[in-house]
Amino acid sequence: MTDRGGGAASLESTADGVVLPGSPEAAQVEDPATAVNQAMLEEVLAGLAQSQKELSPKYFYDHRGSELFEDITRLPEYYLTGTEETLLSSAVPAWIEEIRPQTLVELGAGSARKTRALLDAMVRVGSGKVFVPVDVSGDFLRNTVLQVRTEYPGLSVEPVVADITRPLEFADPLSSPTLFVLLGSTIGNFPGPAGVSLLSHAADLMGPEDRLLMGADLRPGGAKSRADVEAAYNDAAGVTAEFNLNVLRVLNRELGTDFRLDRFSHLAYYDDEHGRIEMHLRSSEAQTVRFPGGRSVEFAEGETVRTEISGKYDRAAIEGLLAKASLALDRWTQDEGDRFSMSLSRRAAT
Ligand code: AVJ
Secondary structure (H helix, E strand, C coil), X not given: CCCCCCCHHHHHHHCCCCCCCCCHHHHHCCCCCCCCCHHHHHHHHHHHCCCCEECCHHHHCCHHHHHHHHHHHCCCCCHHHHHHHHHHHHCHHHHHHHHCCCEEEEECCCCCCCHHHHHHHHHHCCCCCEEEEEECCHHHHHHHHHHHHHHCCXXXXXXXXXXXXXXXXXXXXXXXXXXXXXXXXXXXXXXXXXXXHHHHHHHHHCCCCCEEEEEEEECCECCECHHHHHHHCCCCCCHHHXXXXXXXXXXXXXXXXXCCHHHEEEEEEEECCCCEEEEEEEECCCEEEECXXXXXXXXXXXXXXXXXXXXXXXXXXXXXXXXXXXXXEEEEEECCCCCEEEEEEEECCC
């Protein structure tokens, strides 16, 4: 497919250099063994050279990985999506009525399934004019844009293909009030300074009337148990395990490595000290994985590579994180089961 639609084509250059499968750049790579994405290769090798081997969770999301993630959101154990949807249609519409946003910028939009509740509320109050979904996967974004344009004919949909960890750039000025949204506990994938810088990029663009709406998964406590959190990442149907292993498929295709998926198994547990789920792939035996340029990586039997950190929060943790990004908490809500939270923040007074 070459038709990029809307403003995406002109903004393509703002995207990060990482070529993800399914992007138009990837289509030009004919032989992964000879035309390897050097930046991706170096990043992957650096992560695998750490004493705790690590891969960035951004490599999960090729087309298949994005579909597997969509499947995860429908799993009975994965309470995050359903709970967030409940909050988006219960507490959040009243917030929208007060803000009356003209522009909705969704960071990491994906399928924008949950965004409908926000768009509906914007349409209801008659404020919504522009929807700007931002996502690194142009392929996935394209479908989202087509669907939203059909469902909301009065709305201008202006997609941006970009890595949300980079400073945000928009071709046209955003009309205020702009509501930035970061849903699905996406923030959890950015521990420490990475999360602060991600939020700062939004904060940098925010005027006094603009707001940031953020959905974040909660730590065990109250009605929520540690078992509830761990079950969400260890579903009975094995979809999360497939999603986790998919990162190795992505590396094999994009870098020409020879990871054997049958020699790694899925591992996910809650780390109470850091307040986060960690996902790993565990090597079932001692093995050597070949990389281009004659390089290789050794795995000991039982050694793991961490593939994802999924941070969990409480109100104080969110307030602390926001403060570091020059944002101040305005509103807070969580569901009755103490599972998931929604926060609204504004630029902190300077
Ligand atoms: C999309 C990062 C929020 O951490 O829960 C789901 C990804 N990983 N199951 C999460 C994920 C395993 C998800 N985020």
